[in-house]
């Protein structure tokens with residue numbers, strides 16, 4: 104078994120779990136809900152094994168490094184963190200059908216990693232600039248933040264659906280897992296995930312700056328990647344403050360969660376492929 | 388007077404903060420779409436003369452240092468400072484407030500409340516409850532109010548200052564950046580192996596900057612992976628001051644050398660057609676260095692030796708082996724292959740020479756002096772701590788009002804509590820506390 108086989112199976116398992124969530128939601132098949140969650144856990148375990156195996160494979164090739172150093176590995180890790188956060192929230196807050204809204208992000212990330220011809224899947228040794236523990240800290244912190252924002256965006260969609268669906272009367276007081284959470288609970292979770300993501304994104308920007316300073320003697324150079332991560336950070340800071348002064352809540356908060364995540368995606372993906380920059384990710 | 392008041396209010400408002408942050412976000416996009424720091428003709432070529440002229444007026448080619456962008460950052464700072472001055476006293480009063488001065492009516496209207504009677508007289512009940520509170524992790528203070536006793540315990544009062552830590556941290560980071568900008572410099576220099584320099588060249592303007600000491604590049608080397616990718620760039624640098632060597636260190640990418648606040652980063656290199664040959668006339672002799680051009684005969688009269696590089700073997704950029712021609716005085720010439728950079732020996736008429744031949748490089752160093760960087764890092768740390776405090780910690784307060792009940796020897800109790808954040812979580816720990824203090828509750 105190789106890591107790329109395991110990660111390929113992961114993609115299929117995510118597809119399967121996502122479809123189960125869709126089925127549960129559409130047909131109110133509440134009894135299958137546990138199977139959907141179990142499917143997610145299984146996919147997550149396979150993915151964890153895949154990432155671990157890729158790590159050991161890099162050591163067998165003679166230049167071991169944590170699997171967090173190119174576009175492919177970071178997308179896989181992104182997907183992994185989204186699932187981890189989702190499962191954590193399911194466990195802690197009983198989020199019911201959140202899986203339907205969070206898991207597609209994990210699935211899309213894996214599908215992109217597996218099928219895109221834009222990115223190389225090869226395990227490659229690290230060029231000198233990437234050999235730094237700050238890089239590892241940078242990637243982990245950024246992607247935990249991004250994953251939290253992905254979950255927040257999923258919750259945002261869930262909130263808008265809840266508000267727009269008009270079926271809330273039918274579901275009122277119904278706490279079956281196939282039904283959406285009450286709007287106020289969703290909103291609270293959006294806010295919580297945003298705060299969580301904001302801390303990690305801040306840490307991600309900071310560790311990136313420290314890394315740049317140890318490699319080049321400049322902690323901030325306004326390259327497009329840095330600038331876009333700052334813009335993303337601003338978007339969430341604006342949301343926190345607008346919530347405070349203008350009482351931005353409910354639908355506005357849900358839309359900001361979605362807008363913020365679009366900024367994340369642009370920072371992460373758009374900058375590499377649409378703008379010219381210095382960041383080494385994605386150039387291959 | 389009225390106007391200045393309005394101005395103060397504007398600068399103390401979160402509305403202005405939201406406006407400034409939005410403006411900063413939107414304008415920041417410009418510099419990610421329009422390439423920065425090119426020369427004027429480049430913009431004329433790409434966008435036409437009229438637009439290039441327009442860019443020039445608005446400093447778009449260097450927008451993150453332009454007057455208007457720095458102005459926006461200044462506005463953000465002014466906003467932060469005035470907002471903090473405006474609000475801090477209130478926050479401080481909340482932290483320091485005398486919580487025992489609360490009125491019984493306030494307690495009645497708290498979101499978390501529980502009333503019951505305790506079957507023992509007041510003084511005894513106070514003691515029991517005080518010790519149960521201590522067991523539950525609260526440290527109560529008490530005060531007599533008429534014939535009643537009020538107990539109060541609070542946790543995390545100072546967490547109300549978390550937001551101020553975050554806001555101050557932004558100012559600290561800016562202060563560090565300004566300090567670095569005015570008292571530091573950025574530059575670079577290319578030092579050929581075996582040579583030294585006392586000055587470097589400023590980034591952008593290429594003005595020379597005196598270091599106040601000398602840096603010599605003793606050697607530069609590239610390590611490769613098996614697949615030919617570069618694995619590490621390394622330079623051995625020696626610093627000397629007033630003619631005395633004070634420091635020798637090997638640097639790599641991500642592992643710079645710092646001397647007198649000036650840091651040298653491995654950033655690039657340049658390969659020459661020349662070779663460096665180190666020869667000693669025996670194992671214990673001091674070696675001599677020669678810069679030998681390719682296929683040119685060199686002489687070392689003291690060592691009675693003539694030599695030269697006559698061939699090399701390379702794979703891509705990587706030079707593997709070097710063929711040397713050698714002739715000791717009065718002997719027949721001979722040739723030998725040596726590995727690039729590896730020690731080899733050569734014997735002729737009973738005399739053994741030690742020699743190392745390697746391709747010659749210049750090491751490219753990024754040089755930076757930034758006396759503000761510690762402030763920036765301090766600000767970053769403060770920001771992370773402040774964010775944690777303001778997001779995840781809250782000011783939790785509980786009061787217990789104990790009064791002699793109408794029935795003799797009983798005490799009526801009101802327990803009330805409030806938290807400024809995470810109210811759902813607090814409600815849960817409040818009901819746990821109720822269970823601990825009032826175990827006989829139905």
Ligand code: HEM
Nearest residue numbers: 340343347399400401404463466467470550553557777778
């Ligand atoms: C990049 C700039 C800024 C960042 C990162 C930032 C960050 C924060 C954070 C994390 C919070 C806590 C929010 C929460 O607990 O939900 C907060 C609250 C707040 N911020 Fe800012 N802030 C910034 C700029 C400003 C500015 C310029 C002002 C000027 C008025 C301001 C005024 C406030 C106020 C009044 C609060 C609420 C305080 C409270 O809860 O009592 N912020 N800010």
